[in-house]
Amino acid sequence: MRGTARRLGVPGGVAAAVVALMLLAVVAPGVLAPGDPTAIDPAGAMQAPGWGVWFGTDESGRDVWTRVVHGASSSLGVGLAATAIGTGLALVLGFAAGLGPRWLDVGVARVVEVLYALPTMVLALLLVAVQGPGVAASVLAVGLATAPGYARILRARARTVAGSGYVAAARLEGRSGAWVLRRHVLPNSLWPLVAVVTLGIGQAVVWVAALSFIGLGAKPPSSEWGAMLNAGRLYLTTSWWLTVCPGLVITATAAALTVLGRRLGRVAS
Amino acid sequence: MRRPAPVIALSALALVLSACSGSTGGDGEGSGSSDPSGSAQAGGTLVYATGDAEPTCLDPHVGGNYPQALISTQYLEPLVGRDADGTITPWLATGWTVSEDGLTWDFTLAEGRTFTDGTPVDAAAVKANVEHLQDPDTGSSTGYLAVGKVSEVEVVDATTARFHLSAPDAALLESLSQQWTAIQSPAGIERGQDANCAAPIGTGPFVVEAWTPQQQVDLVRNEDYVRPDGTAEPAALEGITWRFLPDAATRYAALGSGQVNVIDNPQPDSIVASEGTDITHIDAPRPGSSNRIELNTAQAPFDDVAVREAFIRSANPEPGIETLFAGVTAPSYSPLASVEPTAYSDESLFGYDLDEAEALLDGAGWTERDADGYRTRDGERLTVRFPVSTNQSVAAEQSLFEQIQANTRQAGFEVVLEPMDLSAWYTALGENAYEAVSAPYTKVGPDVLRVLYHSDSTVPAPSGYFANHAQVKDPALDALLDAASASQDEAERADLYAQAQAIVLEGFYILPLYDQQNHFLTRGVEGVETLGTVSTPTFVDAALTQS
């Protein structure tokens, strides 16, 4: 564990700390911001950031810091959920294509290509259009949209592992296909995915925020970051903190997850 | 020009009313002072950026909402006008008379007027327009209600159209002054709805040239334009580019950068920020209804007056109105716009009182609280579905709804705000999938009360729309509204409308918020005026200024 920490380096350590802080905000937002994220105070609206109001207040006098902290669960939650859907689907598709018979590989490849050809946001918008806006729809949409990418990685990885010398050696040692799958193919295929998925969560957070930003995601008074960004945008010229603060948090989260993902990938290989 | 007594009396009332809204009509004074260095010039194309929804049809007969009124003001004209002080004025009709029983109206049309396709503006055209409004296939809702009492239009001769009414209608002239009953070429109508929606043919100062959906409508000058007073004088502008820019911040930025000359629906903070710059502010509150939240009495929980009162007592919108609207509007306690002289207010009904709200809810059986702190009754949560049309509510208003959501939560209401576009919003209303809704309704005069609160208005118009979202069905109220509509006596009408408004307010059917906001910001243009009818801007005398 200490070896891992050392290999993460300073940027990786900072990224890990940021992610840890985010996780704390998800699990126990009250620790970081004891207030009520929906409590309004029209008299105290549009306060600039300052002592006690770190991120300022919005047009209804709600504390932006409190809202950002309490919004972590929905923002990161949707990022996680979307990525979980994406990877779950990718596991099925990727392993079916990578390890299954040839016709299945060809079939899945077509599906993945079609999904891949559609830009993520277009696919997401399509699904939202069919399903109606909302958090569930955007999570599903982003999940579906990211699945092809993961599926491709998994398929390629599963094929490489399945064709590897150590799998062949295990089969020659009389191991069953199931045992080889469990012992070699799954762990060796999934481990590289950990880094990619960490990157993907950051990306998914941004995408879901983007959907909320264009009004297709979280509903008021949710303090999902994208929705906050959207609401604050109207006051950009007069009250910059309404966009800059949640925007910075989205950026920091995505950046931290990206750095962490890259570092993990490097540690893994 | 014959002007019978009742009509003059009405106009006088409107005069009194318009004194309250001195800023109606930018009328050159604002633009002249704001841009001293600029000089007006003929020609050029004005760019108008609207935040209202893009109409699905440019013919305001079809459906009939405010965005249609806004744009059709540029190319369609009504039978009569209404000037800034509220006087009904001649427009396509040069004069009119009404019979003693109030059931027969004769309108005289100017001679020699033609639509831009060459079709004459005659009695037959007027008859065709009224029939078009009343044809269920047209799918009219606003205009349909406005001519609801017209049983037939008789073509007496080419310049005389006789309206036969089923019942006296004191609001007929006001109804006919609105853009939703504007007169268009019967030849245009006969092209069929698709073609007519794409480019209605009228008599206005501009003509629809092209419509690029999701983007803009291009309007060009009507070179043969004849003004209401009979003089032939086209507009100074060569054309108008009517752009759809749903995002308020983008619109304001476009105005500041000079990409557009006029924007509507600005954010209150933008209005405040524009003070002292070369941007001119036109404040033209819409007539008719105030902006209010209607509570759906047709189903639980708002079928119970105690629950409605509890909601209204706990909503506490005033501090939010004060900060969110930055002083550009004041709270309302009336069903009618403050520009309506018959508006009746009762502030005492809307005082914030959380304890009272709690007591009312306890009394109504909503005694339990669930894990999230919301009240429940028989295991059912006290939920208020609130579809919000993002096209019709500026961000400040949506923020206000969020504050009401937070405030009523203290009493145990779960308000579910559902932002959606206009078509989804119409669908939600049609499916009765709402407990609260804020639906602006613009109509000239207090007769709007009949549209919004008469039990007849719970029956959908041919378009499927019904205006009585609170679904008020009160025979006493219906009787008052019917009587007011039939009465030719101003004092009696004012009294009847006051009684009707008292019933609406005391029944806690609505939570009034403020006047229907109707602000325009202009830059690099002068001579922009708003009509005295539904406060839509006209650019017939507008000219771009050099800068």
Next chain:
Amino acid sequence: MTDVLTVEDLHVTFGRGAGAASVLRGVSLRVAPGECVAVVGESGAGKSVLSRALLGLAGEGGSTATVTAARFDLAGQDARDLSQRRWRRLRGARVGLVMQDALGSLDPLRTVGAEVREALEAHPGRRRSRADRHEAVLTALADAGLDQPAVRAAQRSGDLSGGMRQRALIASAIVGSPDLLVLDEPTTALDATVAAGVLALLARLRDEGTAMILVSHDLRAVSRVADRVVVLRDGVVVEQGTTAQVLSAPAEAYAQRLVAAVPRGPKPPPATGGAPSSPDRPAALEGTGLRRTYPLPGGGALAAVDDVSLRLEHGRALGVVGESGSGKSTLARLLLAAERPDTGEVRRDGEPWSSLDERARRPLRRHVRLVPQDPLASTDPRLDVGAVLRDAITGVGRRPERGEVDSLLAQVLLGPEIAARRPRTLSGGQRQRVAIARALAADPDVLVCDEPVSALDVTVQAEILDLLRDLQVRRGLSLVLISHDLAVVRQVCDDVVVMKDGRVVEHGEVERVWADPAHPFTRALLAAGR
């Protein structure tokens, strides 16, 4: 006559400061015209760096190199402070380089003639007409021993065999008539009979007056062409002298070990008499009429193994010798039942083996184990040695006993600390030992070793062969040893089959074949390896 190359006290260091790695430390070297000096040593000795440094290419490949020397005279010039530009002029014209990787050194999209001509055109000093240049290219190709030089010049590298490609490279090195040729492992990737031809070509060029530096790990190859031998170890010259002197009577300890490790001599007779092969007992593995074909990309089929029959008796070691493409690896896979023969059958202990359903064969696989050529690729990179060995034990349905992993490691002469290491952190020899331990974990009857030492340095190779021979005898294992090197087989095996083009061309006891090869191919193989 003055020396073509004189180097004194050459130092090459990569990197700077604390992380600097000194690769060559005080190397001195002289080469006279018509002389071939061999530089030998094991991997990591600095051979390749030396050959690149002699062409002014030490810094190629990304890392910065610092080169210093007391003297560095090349073809009459002081090469110590030459600019890159001058070096380019020198290369090809005065000194030519032939690299090991013939395929990688040739552009697959250009003809061989163009490649060779380019080497000629790199020298602005000698302008020639187009016809002259073409003539020079054909001459060089012919000098490099390629038949039909005009045809070869029009072909691309993909159309040529490995030996031809190596000759083409030599042609482009000699087309400029350089004074010195530097050859870096020129025969390592080649089959023995092909390598013999290339070495003969080098000997001819040397006799015609070209000075040569031959960098190689293969002492046998060196002995055929080199006049003098320089033994390099860890960047230091530990011994040099005439070829005969160094190879027959090395003075320095490391040189002695290196020379001793060259496989030579027969398998020592077993001390305990070995396992007698009883004619009544069925063979440990017996293949009859084995045939295995693979479809070719352009249609048709290649018979990798064609009508092969062989018997592996209990307790005996059988060598399978052949060049690349001879079908020996396919044969190994058939014996392992990794593949099913198209026709014919492999039987184990007289019972069906290749014809069994995989499900039925799975429990029997513990009896036949593979020692692969590349042990690193055969182990899961996530697992450490201990886990690999425990997997091998549980694979035969046993729970690992206390200390069993350690004792397995001890059998292959590795310490228990190896258990915690991952295979990629081990040396080549250690990895191969782990692979053998892994095979032994199942307590098999038959061990199939597929080129187990071909990737190893010669001293390590000798250790592994010793270990294999020892285990085979001590545990009475039946052993199949696949190798391209008859001398390797001779050290371990009792019997041998010689394969060529998928067929067995000779079959018999190793010593009989060694002493009296019956088939011409066997004779060629033996001649090439001696």
